Amino acid sequence: MAPIRAFVSALLSLLTVTGAVSVPQTDYDVIVVGGGPSGLSALSGVVRVQRKALLIDSGVYRNDPTREMHDVLGNDGTPPAEFRGLAREQILKYPTARIQNGTVESITPMGGNYSSFTVTDNSGKNYTARKIVLGTGVRDVLPATPGLQEAWGKGVFWCPWCDGYEHREQPFGIIGNLSDVLGSVLETNTLYSDVIAFVNGTQTPQGEIQATSQHEGWEEQLKAWNIKIENRTIASLERLQDGSIHRNRTTDTQFDKFRVHFTTGEPIDRSAFIVNFPTTQYSSLPAKMHLDVADGKITVTSGMRTNQTGVFAIGDANSDGSTNVPHALFSGKRAAVYIHVEMSREDSQSKVSKRDILSRRELEKEAARVIGENLEPQWKRAQHI
Secondary structure, X not given: OHHHHHHHHHHHHHHHHHHOOOOOOOOEEEXXXXXXXXXXXXXXXXHOOOOOEEEEEOOOOOOOOOOOOOOOOOOOOOOHHHHHHHHHHHHOOOOOEEEEEOOEEEEEEOOOOOOOEEEEEOOOOEEEEEEEEEOOOEEEOOOOOOOHHHHEOOOEEOOHHHHOXXXXXXXXXXXXXXHHHHHHHHHHOOOOOOXXXXXXXXXXXXXXXXXXXXXXXXXXXXXXXXXXXXXXXEEEEEEEEOOOOOEEOOXXXXXXXXEEEEOOXXXXXXXXXXXXXOEEEOOOHHHHOXXXXXXXXXOOOOOOEOOOOOEEEOHHHEOOOOOOHHHHHHHHHHHHHHHHHHHHHHHHHHHHHHHHOOOHHHHHHHHHHHHOOOOHHHHHHHHOO
């Protein structure tokens, strides 16, 4: 029986090793990539429940060019850099929070029963974590029109809730394809009455068909709102006046002024513009990680989960349908809650699996009961080979 006991002992050793399902030991519970409002919100959410977390911040932010944030309760009119600085200061009072400046180059799954990842930054340093949050944002794809990039976020904007009120009832412009004009009008009609749509040569038969496919009856509606259409091709945008200097803080009014130059004919002056330009993922990480991306946004569930287990996407980068600071804060907090509960479930399962493993003596008795003397004849034959 000694060989049988030796065999059973070896088998039990294997069972003891493989029976327990332990959570991985990592440097951090969570690593957040991106230090804008969504990333900061996610970091705050996880360290408030004492999860050890690292935020890695590249220092690039979509709303950095804008003068001030608006429609952010308690921070209406706060410059973005000031908001981020105060948020960092408040979050870092929690002992499990860490913020580091740098760019993440790669995120690699480590394998195992539960998710875990190795994160490598641009200095070549590696960090490990059980969960990843991508708050990496999007990049606005602006045309190479001279003067447009310089005016971006300073009288030229894409979100009327963020920037429109400060230029209310001033001469206004819409820049974009003909098919986009009515959508912008419906968003801004309560703010402006003197509106010109600069459609940049897209009012063609094909452009009108496309506009009709998006908005049935668009032409009649634009006429009802007294929208003028300018179809000439824009050559450049010239700033005549800077609203950061010319402003009335009592009435929250900024007085920017621009001159639109065309390839032909006389220029037209406007005070502000809403634009319709596409966006793309700012970071290459979603592609490197083979995340599902549709229409330029990382596909997520209601819990901000991506198609890769343990990876969450928040803020402008994700697909949940909104791009503004309140949305970024909401999505970061929502991801933090889901992450914490998911990790707690993993921790609970791990504790239960360890507790349910029998003692060595119990395992020996169970193995003897299951195996019995069934191996003895085979063992005897093996001894004579």
